[in-house]
Structure formats: structure tokens, C-alpha cells
Amino acid sequence: MQKRLFSLLAALMVASMLLAACGAPAAPATDAPAAEAPATGDKTIKIATQSPLSGDASVIGVDIKRGAELALEQLGGNLTGMGFKLEIAPFDDQANPDAGVANAKNIVADPAILCVVGHYNSGVQIPSSEEYHNAGLANVSPANTNPKVTTRGYGEVNRLVGRDDVQGVVGADFAKEKAVKSVFIVHDKTAYGQGIAEFFKQQAEKNGMEVLGFEGTEEKANFDALLTPLISANPDMLYFGGLYPQASVLFKQAREKGFMGLLMGPDGMDSSDLVGIGGASLLDGSGLYYSTVSGPASVYAGTAKFVEDFKAKFGSDPQPFAAQAYDSAAICLAAIEQAAKDNGNNTPTREAVAKAIRALKDFPGITGTYTFNSIGDVTLAKYFIIQVKSADPAKWSENAVVQTLDIAPPAP
Amino acid sequence: MDSFLKRINIKEILRPIWQTLVFSFGSALVLSLVVLALALILDQTVVGQTFLAKYKMPLLTYTLSNLPQVLIDGLTIGFVYAAIALGYTMVYGVLEFINFAHSEIFAVGAFIGVELLTTLAIAKVIPTESLFMSYLWLIVAIIAGMIGAGALAITVERIAYRPLRGAPRLVPLISAIGVSFFLQDVIRFVESLTTGQFNRTFPTFGNFDTRVVMGQMSIGTANVNLGFPIKSAIVVIAALIMLVVLNYLVNATKVGKAIRAVAQDRKTASLMGIDVNRIISLTFLIGGALGGAAGVLYALKFTRIDPFVGFFPGMKAFTAAVMGGIGNLTGALLGGIVLGMLETFAGTFMSAFTMGAAGTEYKDIFAFAILILVLVFRPQGLMGENVGQKA
Numbered sequence: 001m002q003k004r005l006f007s008l009l010a011a012l013m014v015a016s017m018l019l020a021a022c023g024a025p026a027a028p029a030t031d032a033p034a035a036e037a038p039a040t041g042d043k044t045i046k047i048a049t050q051s052p053l054s055g056d057a058s059v060i061g062v063d064i065k066r067g068a069e070l071a072l073e074q075l076g077g078n079l080t081g082m083g084f085k086l087e088i089a090p091f092d093d094q095a096n097p098d099a100g101v102a103n104a105k106n107i108v109a110d111p112a113i114l115c116v117v118g119h120y121n122s123g124v125q126i127p128s129s130e131e132y133h134n135a136g137l138a139n140v141s142p143a144n145t146n147p148k149v150t151t152r153g154y155g156e157v158n159r160l161v162g163r164d165d166v167q168g169v170v171g172a173d174f175a176k177e178k179a180v181k182s183v184f185i186v187h188d189k190t191a192y193g194q195g196i197a198e199f200f201k202q203q204a205e206k207n208g209m210e211v212l213g214f215e216g217t218e219e220k221a222n223f224d225a226l227l228t229p230l231i232s233a234n235p236d237m238l239y240f241g242g243l244y245p246q247a248s249v250l251f252k253q254a255r256e257k258g259f260m261g262l263l264m265g266p267d268g269m270d271s272s273d274l275v276g277i278g279g280a281s282l283l284d285g286s287g288l289y290y291s292t293v294s295g296p297a298s299v300y301a302g303t304a305k306f307v308e309d310f311k312a313k314f315g316s317d318p319q320p321f322a323a324q325a326y327d328s329a330a331i332c333l334a335a336i337e338q339a340a341k342d343n344g345n346n347t348p349t350r351e352a353v354a355k356a357i358r359a360l361k362d363f364p365g366i367t368g369t370y371t372f373n374s375i376g377d378v379t380l381a382k383y384f385i386i387q388v389k390s391a392d393p394a395k396w397s398e399n400a401v402v403q404t405l406d407i408a409p410p411a412p
Numbered sequence: 413m414d415s416f417l418k419r420i421n422i423k424e425i426l427r428p429i430w431q432t433l434v435f436s437f438g439s440a441l442v443l444s445l446v447v448l449a450l451a452l453i454l455d456q457t458v459v460g461q462t463f464l465a466k467y468k469m470p471l472l473t474y475t476l477s478n479l480p481q482v483l484i485d486g487l488t489i490g491f492v493y494a495a496i497a498l499g500y501t502m503v504y505g506v507l508e509f510i511n512f513a514h515s516e517i518f519a520v521g522a523f524i525g526v527e528l529l530t531t532l533a534i535a536k537v538i539p540t541e542s543l544f545m546s547y548l549w550l551i552v553a554i555i556a557g558m559i560g561a562g563a564l565a566i567t568v569e570r571i572a573y574r575p576l577r578g579a580p581r582l583v584p585l586i587s588a589i590g591v592s593f594f595l596q597d598v599i600r601f602v603e604s605l606t607t608g609q610f611n612r613t614f615p616t617f618g619n620f621d622t623r624v625v626m627g628q629m630s631i632g633t634a635n636v637n638l639g640f641p642i643k644s645a646i647v648v649i650a651a652l653i654m655l656v657v658l659n660y661l662v663n664a665t666k667v668g669k670a671i672r673a674v675a676q677d678r679k680t681a682s683l684m685g686i687d688v689n690r691i692i693s694l695t696f697l698i699g700g701a702l703g704g705a706a707g708v709l710y711a712l713k714f715t716r717i718d719p720f721v722g723f724f725p726g727m728k729a730f731t732a733a734v735m736g737g738i739g740n741l742t743g744a745l746l747g748g749i750v751l752g753m754l755e756t757f758a759g760t761f762m763s764a765f766t767m768g769a770a771g772t773e774y775k776d777i778f779a780f781a782i783l784i785l786v787l788v789f790r791p792q793g794l795m796g797e798n799v800g801q802k803a
Contacts, residue, residue, distance in 0.1 A: 056718070058608045189773075212467070215763070215771045221714035221721070224485035225759020226772040228478050233467055245611065249716050256623060256641050257481075277613045277716055281621070 043347055044085045047072060047332050048107045049325070050100060050118030050128065053092035056245040059271055060319045061120050064142060065090045067318065067325030068117045070310060075330050078337050082345050089113060093124050100124035101131060108135035114353045115140065115332035117325055121243075122146030122164075123191035129157050138354040140331050142324035145267060145293055146195045150376045153412070156354045158331075158372050160324050160365075161293035162381035164192070166407050167266055168199025170383045171291040172207055174403065175237055178286075180262060182210040182235040186226065186250065188242030189216040196266045197241025210235075220246055223253045230254065236261045236286075243268035248277035251288070260285030267292035270320040270386075272396035280391035288388040289402070294320045294367075295384045296397050299404065302366035317397060327365035331357060377409040424664040428655050428745070435746045436490075439753050440483050447761055451475040454765060462767050474764060480638050482760050483753075488644040488713065490752025491651035495706035496729030497736070497744035498658060499565075499699035505739040506675045506695045509581060512588040513568055514703055515726020516595035521561035521704025522711045522721060523599060525553040526612045539617035546618030550712070554650070557704040565700025566693050568595075574689070599719040611718045614711045620646065647709045654702055655745060661698070662741060671695060675739075728755075728779075735783050737796025746794055755779045 049068045052061035069088050076086040091107065093100035100119065107113050108131055116132060116139045119125035125144045132139045133154045141149060141159040145167060149159055175183065183204055187197035194216060201211055212233040215226055227250075230238065238254055238261060240247045251263050251274075263282060269290035275282060282288045297303045303323050310318045335356035339348030348356075363370045371379045385403040389395070451472045454460050460471040467474065496518055503511040529549065532538045538549055572591045576584045603610040625639040662668040673681040674691045682688045710725060711717050728751060736747025759775035786794065 054604055054608050054610065056611060062608060213763070214768075215773065217773050219772075220718075221710075221716065222489060224489065225482075225756045225775055228481050228485065228756075228760045229763060229772075231481070232469075232474060232478050245716070249714070252715060256621060258623065258639070279616050279621070 043083055044087060044112045045079065045336060045347065046087045046089045046110065046113045047329060048089040048091060048110075048113045048116045048118070049329075050091045050093045050103055050107070050116060050124075051120050051325075052095040053090065055094055057095045057120055057243060059273060060143075060321055061092075061095070063314075063319040063322035064117070064120060064325040066310070066314050067142070067322035068329035070306070070313060071326045071329035071333065074309070075333050079333060079340070082337075082340060084340070084347070087112075091118075093119060093121075093128070095121050095124060097124050097127050100128040104128040104131035108132065108137055113137065114336055114348070114350055115357075117142060117328040117332060119144055120321065121190070121192060122149060122195070125149055126191055129154065132156050136350045136354060138332065138335065138350065138357050140328040140357065142328040143267075143294070143321040144192075146192050147410075148191070148195075150409075151412070153375050155358065155376075158357055158376035160327055160331075160367070160370060160378060161267075162383050162407065163377065163409055164196040164266070165199050165410060166381070167291050167293060167383055168196050168201075169203045170385065170403075170405060170407070171196075171239070171264060171266065172200050172203035172209070174289070174291065174385045175204065175209065175239075175262070175264065176207040178237075178262060180209060180236040182212050182233075183237040183239055184213040184230045184233060184235040185211060185239045185241065186213075186215050186217060187240070188246055189218055190242065192268065193240075193242035195241070197239070200239055200241065200266075204239075221249065223250050226250075227254055227257050227259070231257050231259060234261075238263050240265045240269075244271045244274040245277070248274050248282075251282050252278040255281040255284055262286040263288045265290050267294060267320075270294065272319075272393035275388060275391045275396070276393040283388060283391055290386055290388070292320070292384050292386060293381065294324055295382065295401060295404065296320075296386070296399065297323065298397070299382075299384070299401060300367045306366050323367050327367050327370070330365060331360065331363055331370065334360060334363060373409065373412060375412040377412070380406050380408055382406055421660070421664040424660050425656055428659040428742070429652070431742055432652060432655065432745060432749075435749050436487060439746075439750050440487075443486075443753055443757050444479055444483070447475055447479070447757060448472075450761075450765060459765065459767055463764060471764060475761065478760055482756050484640045484644065486753035486756035487749065488640075488647055488752070489756060490749040491648045492706060492710055492713065492725065492748075493729045493732045493752050494745045494748025495651045495654055495709065496703055496725055497733040497748045498655065498741065499703040499706075500730050500733040501736075501738055501741060501744040502658075502695050502699040502702075504733070505741075506671060506692060507573070507584075508739075509573075509584050510588065510730065510738075511573075511696075511699070512585070512726075512730075513572075513591040513595060514565075514699065515722035515729075516592050516599070517561045517565050517568070517700050517722075518703040518707045518710070518726060519599060519717070519719065519722035520564050520595065520707070521557035521700075522707030522717045523603065523612060523719075524560040524704070525557035525708030526614055526711050526717060528553050528556050529615050529617075530612065533615040533617070538615065543619060546620075550618065550620075550646075554705050554708045557708040558701040559704070561704025561707065562697045562701035564595075565696040565703070569693060569696040574692075596719050596722075603719060611716060612711075614715050614717075620712060643712050647713050650705065650709055654705060655741075658698065658702065659741060667691075667694065731780065731783055735786050735793055737793030740793070740795050743793055743795035750794075751779055751783075754782055 049065045051064040052058050072086055072088050091103040120143050122144045126148055129139050133156050139157045145164045147163050147165045185197050185201055187193040212235045247265050270292050297307050335353050339352040339356045358372050361371055373379055383405045384401055387400045387402050389399050455471045463471045499514045568591055572587045573584050600610050620643040623639050623641050627638055670686045670691050674688055678688055732747035732751040733744045736743030755775050758778035759772045763771045
């Protein structure tokens with residue numbers, strides 16, 4: 001009996017060690033900080049990425065990492081010419097604030113990391129960037145839209161995309177154009193989802209729409225109880241503040257229950273999985289729309305080559321925000337280069353890099369020309385309204401752009 | 413043939429069906445009356461007036477018009493809970509410990525079924541034109557889920573519980589919790605091997621998503637479409653079949669007699685020539701297979717599954733088993749139906765009755781508060797018999 005138990009425990013131990021070993025590639029940076037002791041002659045520079053590399057949102061998170069990787073490969077020439085060794089340090093934040101903060105602690109502990117490209121989820125970026133701020137480490141966000149990302153006024157945090165307080169207004173104004181009289185709003189209780197749902201609600205009320213319900217839910221599967229009141233209130237529109245994994249199931253079940261009104265959400269809807277999971281019924285009735293801060297590749301003149309290179313290297317079309325990640329990494333590189341030159345071609349300090357990012361004027365990226373204001377918002381951001389045209393996930397990039405708007409962020 | 417028919421115990425087949433009907437109608441009636449009474453009372457107060465102003469509909473009309481849909485939804489989710497709860501109750505009845513790994517066995521069943529169907533979808537076998545083939549493949553997926561989950565349940569028992577059988581009660585319980593976490597991460601690891609993506613989606617095929625409309629009902633100014641998707645009916649019918657078969661197996665066959673004997677007194681049963689280990693393995697096989705089938709049905713109904721999908725349904729099914737009286741098959745059924753109904757009722761009406769202060773998100777609090785009340789006044793559960801602790 002004793003012996004058997006022991007052998008059993010041993011087997012379990014081996015199994016779990018195997019698992020741990022196989023799991024390691026997902027978090028490659030755990031042992032990196034120790035290995036990179038900053039000897040003065042060592043001129044390695046690292047750019048970290050933080051995005052969900054596993055789980056629900058990994059489709060997008062992985063391509064954020066790849067976008068940055070491609071930028072390093074194509075644009076790192078100047079820095080390697082100056083004698084620096086460039087490396088990318090990818091971290092998996094699992095779309096989870098705890099994982100993001102733990103990674104951020106590892107990132108700031110590695111002195112070779114001079115810039116962070118990251119986060120997909122605002123709810124992860126906000127607590128993680130507190131760590132970057134304390135360490136003076138520059139962060140360029142390719143995707144985070146919650147106003148709080150920049151309104152804290154940190155000198156290190158910048159973002160390339162628009163803000164939810166504008167995106168919510170854009171969405172509600174579009175609903176008004178569509179003659180929507182009443183709306184039922186659901187959100188996912190995260191900083192991002194609830195945030196944009198509230199901005200949408202404010203503007204919808206201003207536009208004279210009736211808000212028939214405002215519900216938060218973490219439910220992922222069974223929306224029956226939530227949908228029954230919605231069906232009997234019979235709104236013209238169902239708005240979901242959150243991300244596509246939840247939205248696809250909620251929308252599908254709403255259609256199953258006979259809801260034929262307009263379906264809409266923010267940029268969290270932007271993934272082919274929305275129709276992959278939700279199916280063709282989403283396009284029934286008044287159809288499916290979303291507002292976003294990152295248009296399809298076709299709207300950016302500079303991305304044609306990027307899409308081609310991306311396909312050649314990784315074998316698939318880039319997901320939304322991959323091009324923004326490319327630009328974020330490009331901005332990091334440009335700033336590091338400038339700061340290194342100012343420092344007599346030596347490794348610059350983190351502080352100098354953060355300052356150099358803010359000092360960039362009209363940086364020519366592939367998704368636009370970027371200048372940051374005093375809190376790190378771009379001076380002019382693009383907003384889109386997109387109509388989903390096909391239930392085939394492979395045709396996601398052919399969705400129709402209904403509106404394109406250039407709007408400056410609210411004054412800091 | 414004649415003698416074969418004679419040996420079938422018709423009573424044991426009809427009894428669970430009859431019980432199901434009674435429980436479903438009983439809980440539906442009680443809850444509907446409670447909700448209607450509340451609506452009647454609140455209609456005259458500030459709650460009703462606020463509601464009228466917002467939705468242009470008296471609270472009572474709203475309640476009435478939503479009732480049929482709530483009953484259908486509640487019954488569907490209730491049957492899913494009941495199917496999972498049967499697994500908890502079977503194992504508890506025989507071994508007197510809660511198999512917390514059952515929620516992951518449920519999840520494994522769901523993943524096996526969905527993976528099989530996904531493979532078929534990639535191979536272009538589904539979707540097919542033929543409705544018959546669609547149903548056949550669904551049944552194949554359910555059976556695959558049952559076999560996989562059943563085999564896993566036996567393995568778990570053999571590895572993690574049997575060596576601890578003589579140990580104090582808490583030890584196998586902790587072991588079960590450990591197995592539960594272990595399995596969650598194994599699923600996560602295996603499913604993310606190829607793409608890093610560990611969620612799966614139930615492929616769309618057949619006519620399962622089609623909505624059967626039973627007609628329109630007009631109450632006041634509101635027109636309510638009454639109906640349900642075909643898959644809800646499949647869930648209910650499949651769960652009912654599972655219950656009937658299980659009940660027959662336990663109460664009207666020789667194997668069932670052996671299972672009951674082991675449950676009553678393991679030592680004496682073994683003296684009577686029953687292979688106790690085999691019977692316990694069999695119990696796990698049955699419980700696991702039921703869980704696996706429930707998993708595939710759950711994936712059919714709710715489309716998307718992830719490695720942690722078992723946790724909440726498992727928790728609620730366990731609650732249902734306790735509420736009904738753990739160790740009692742009929743109790744698990746009753747508990748499942750009542751919990752499913754309570755949850756859906758609370759989710760639908762709480763927001764209206766509290767002027768939006770407590771929305772759908774609090775439905776679980778309400779359901780679990782009822783559980784506490786049941787346990788305070790009937791610690792043995794609704795159907796449980798008050799038996800003393802076993803020696």
C-alpha cells in the first residue's frame with residue numbers, strides 16, 4: 001500500500017514536471033533577467049511585449065507580439081549598426097490583471113528592457129503600467145482604449161489608438177443615424193467593457209434614445225435569464241461593451257430568442273471569431289456593426305507591404321492591432337536610437353527613452369503619422385464604424401467600413 | 413420474447429417519468445405563484461410605477477408575458493444540472509464522499525464530443541443535408557463523450573481514491589480537489605498544444621438551432637412569441653432518457669441490487685460474494701458516463717467551452733444534489749430542476765422587482781440563499797432520508 005502510494009506520487013510528480021517543462025515556452029522570460037546581468041560592456045537592448053498569448057484573446061495577442069517582432073527585424077538595422085544587440089522579450093499576460101502585473105515586475109527588473117509594447121486589455125494595462133511608471137520604463141500601447149490609460153498623466157505611457165470616451169460617442173451617434181430609438185446595454189464588468197458601455201450610454205441618452213437596460217455580466221455560456229427581459233422590452237438595438245468571446249455567444253442566443261434588432265459593440269468585437277462562434281444568424285435582422293479604433297488593413301496606405309511580409313513570415317493574415325504593434329515597436333526603436341545618440345552611442349537610460357518618445361514629431365508609421373500630446377494620446381486618432389458583411393471567418397477583412405472619422409482626444 | 417417482456421419492470425420505467433413531471437410542474441407552479449404574487453403586490457407601489465414609466469407596461473403584464481419563456485429556459489438548464497448531479501449523487505451514495513473531480517470529468521466529456529464533431533466538420537462529413545445523419549453524428553458524439561468520461565472516471569478512482577479508501581474522510585476529498593485542478597490544467601495543456609487557443613466551439617450543423625414557435629400570446633399590448641430552440645428539447649429528452657435508464661439500472665437489475673448493497677454496507681456486501689471494488693468502479697463508470705453525456709449536451713446548448721467550463725455547472729449540480737438530498741437519485745433530479753428554475757426566475761425578474769438595483773448578475777446569490785434556507789430547515793435535503801452516519 002505504502003509503496004504503491006509512493007510510486008503513484010512519483011508518477012504524478014513526473015507528469016507535472018513534464019507539464020511545467022512543456023509550458024515553459026509560453027513564459028520564456030522568467031529566467032532571462034538573471035542571465036542578463038548588466039555588465040557595462042554589454043550592449044543588449046530588449047523590447048518587451050505583453051499581450052495574451054494563451055486563452056480566449058490569444059488570436060489577437062499573438063499577432064501583437066508578431067507585429068512587434070517583425071518591426072524589430074525590419075527596422076532594427078540602425079541600432080545594430082551602432083553596435084547594439086536587439087532582442088524581443090515576449091510575455092503572456094493571459095488577459096489577466098494579476099498575470100500582467102507579475103510580468104511587469106519581471107520586466108522592470110530586467111535592466112536591458114528599455115521599452116514595452118503592450119497590452120490588449122485596458123484592465124490589464126492600467127495596473128501593469130503602474131509598475132512601468134514606478135520604474136520610469138516607457139510603454140507604447142497598440143490597442144488600449146480606456147481613457148484612464150493616459151489620463152493618469154504618466155510620462156511613460158503612450159498609446160497609438162483612440163479613446164473610449166470618444167469611441168462610445170462615435171458609436172452612439174452612429175446608432176442615432178440608424179434611427180435607433182431604444183437600446184439595451186450589456187457589459188462584461190471589466191475596466192474596458194464597462195467603461196465604454198457607460199460612455200455609450202451617456203451619449204445615447206443625450207441623443208434622445210431610451211436606455212431600456214444596463215446589465216453587467218461575467219457569464220460566458222447561459223444568457224437566458226438576461227435575454228428574457230431584453231426580448232420583452234424589445235429594443236431597437238443591443239449594445240455589448242466587452243470582447244468577442246462573450247459577445248459572440250450573447251448575440252447568438254439573442255438571435256435564437258428572436259431578437260431582430262441591431263447588434264453593436266466596440267473594438268473588442270474586431271475578430272473573425274465573432275462570426276466563427278456566433279454563426280450566420282448574427283447578420284439577420286438589422287445586422288451587426290462595431291465601432292473600432294483600428295480599421296482593416298485596406299484603409300491604411302502604408303500597410304500593404306506589412307501584410308505581405310507578415311504573411312510571408314507567419315503564414316497568416318495579421319489580426320487587428322498587429323500593424324499598430326508594429327508601429328509601437330517602431331516608435332520604441334526610433335526613441336531608443338535618438339536617446340542612444342544623445343548619450344554618445346551608449347545604452348540610454350529608461351528615462352531618456354521615455355522622454356524621446358514624447359519628443360517625436362510626426363513619426364511616420366504604417367498606420368498613420370504620430371505625435372503624442374502631453375499625456376501620451378496621439379494628437380489625431382482614427383475611428384471607424386464597420387458593418388460585418390459575411391458570416392465566413394475567412395472573409396472578415398472584407399467587412400465594409402461605413403464611417404471613418406478623425407477626432408482629436410479630449411483636452412488633457 | 414414474451415418472457416423477456418415479462419421481466420421488464422414497467423413500474424421502474426414509469427416512476428421517474430412521473431416524478432419528473434410532478435417536480436417540473438410543481439416547481440413551475442410554486443415559483444410562478446410566488447412571482448405573480450410579488451408582482452401583484454409591487455404593482456401598486458413605487459416599484460410598479462417606475463416600471464410602468466420606463467417600459468410602458470404594468471409590472472404584472474410584464475411578469476405574465478415572460479413566465480412561459482422563463483419556465484422553458486429554467487427547465488432546460490435544470491435538466492443539465494440534474495444530469496450532472498446524478499454523477500455526484502451516485503458516487504456519494506456508494507462511497508460517501510464528494511467527487512469534486514466530477515466537474516472536470518464533465519468538461520472532458522464536452523471536449524471529446526466537440527473535438528470529434530470538429531474533426532468531422534473539417535473532414536466535411538458535417539454539416540450534411542440529411543437530418544437523420546446529423547442526429548446520428550450527435551448521438552455518436554454523445555456516446556464518445558460518455559465513453560471517454562467514463563474511462564477517465566474509473567482511472568481517477570483507481571489512481572486517486574482507491575489507495576485512500578481506509579483514510580479519514582477528508583483525505584479523499586482533498587485528493588478529489590487536487591485531481592480537479594490537475595485535470596483542468598491537463599485539458600488546458602492538451603487543447604492548447606496546436607494553436608495556443610484552448611477554447612472550442614460546437615460546430616454548426618443539423619437543425620438544432622432552429623426555433624420551434626408554438627404560437628403567439630398577447631397580454632395587454634405585448635405580443636409574446638412562445639417557442640424554444642430544438643436543442644433545448646434535445647437536452648431535456650436526453651437527460652430524461654439518462655435518468656430513466658439509470659433509475660432502472662439501480663432499482664430493477666441485479667447489478668443495481670449489488671450497488672445498493674455496497675452502498676448500505678460494504679463489508680457485509682463483500683461477505684455475500686459481491687466484488688466491492690468492481691461495483692465501485694462500475695459506479696464511477698456510470699457517474700462519469702452521465703457526466704460526459706451532460707458535457708456534450710451542455711456544449712450543444714451553450715456553443716462555447718473552455719477547460720474551466722466544468723467549474724460552475726459542477727458547483728451548481730453539486731448544490732442541486734445537496735438540495736435534493738445527496739445520495740438520492742430522485743433528489744438529484746428534483747434539486748436540479750428546482751435550482752435551474754430558481755436561477756432563471758431570479759435572473760429574469762430580480763431586475764424588475766428591485767427597480768434595477770440588483771440585476772441578472774446576482775441570480776446565483778439568490779439561488780444559493782435558497783439552498784442555505786433549505787439546509788437550515790431540512791439538513792438532509794428535500795428528498796433525503798435522515799439516516800445516521802454509517803459505521
